Amino acid sequence: MKGGPKARLIFDLDGTLIDSAPTICAAGNALLAELGRPPLEAGTIMSFVGKGVGNLVAGMLREGGGVPGGELAPHLARYRAIYEADPCAGTEPYPGVRETLAALAEDGHGLGVCTQKPDPSALRILRGLGLMPPIRGFTGGETLDVLKPDARMFWHCAGQLGEGPAIMIGDSEIDAATARAAEVPFVLHVPGYRKASVAEIAPDARLEDYGALPAIVARLVNGRSPR
Known part of the structure; x- marks a missing residue:
């Protein structure tokens, strides 16, 4: 796409750029083991991913019988300590990223x-x-006081990258809703962690092989006006 319009490409992380499921599940089951609870299957744990780490931990604890003591905060802090001790272990970028x-x-x-x-x-x-660099812009779950699908997260990230058309690339319904809220095209990373079907999500483009992304970007930029 040399010589054509340049875009601001905003990627989700888990399930989009990286396959982090093994690390997330290992940390979750380590927390449950400390609480004397049996492990959960990977599919169950990953069903709670996408709405922030608080939702993840709360979901795992509810699935295992409830939140011990009725207070989420200490269990959330413990999960974070376990996960953040080595968040790269078992996590890899998807092929071609x-x-x-x-x-x-x-x-x-x-x-x-x-x-x-x-x-x-x-x-x-x-x-x-x-991955950072070449990634330069970043907005995380603690950067603002909102989470996706609030479009403020998207534009906070895009605002770090100058001007030009903006595109959201993600793997989930929440990423799709973020793109709709921001009124930008959405590219669905099909191998990710979505819960709905591709048809239900109705992306502007499907990404199954990262080698196809430059051509997808070129098509969307040439067919869409910048915000």
């Missing part, structure tokens, strides 16, 4: 991440896995 991000940045696109994940662990993962 590094190469595609490098190519998009070289072509002049601005790259950002907008995630519900707490800021320290998200930044540690991005840097530890060699």
Whole structure:
């Protein structure tokens, strides 16, 4: 797309750029083990992902019989301590992510991440896995006082990348709703952690292989006006 309009590409993190399910599930089951509870299946734990770490921990505890003591805060803090001890262990970028991000940045696109994940662990993962740079913009689950699908998260991230058309790339219904709220195109990473069908989400484009993303971006930029 050299010579064409350049875009601000805002990526979700978990299920979009990285497959973090093994790490999330290991930390969740470690917390449950400390509480004397049996482990949960990966699919059950991942069903709580997408609405912030508080929702994740609350969901796991409810599934296992309720929140011990009736107070979520100490269990949330303990989960975070377990997870943040080594958030990169077991987590990998999806195939082709590094190469595609490098190519998009070289072509002049601005790259950002907008995630519900707490800021320290998200930044540690991005840097530890060699994704930041080329990613330059960042808005995490603690950056603002709102979470996705609030469009303020999206535009906070996009605002760090200058001007130009903006596109949301994510894997879930929440990412799709964020794109709708921001009135920008949505690219669905199909192999991610969505709960609804592709047809229900109705993305502007489907991404199954990261090697196809530059062409998808070119098509959306040429077919959409910037905000």
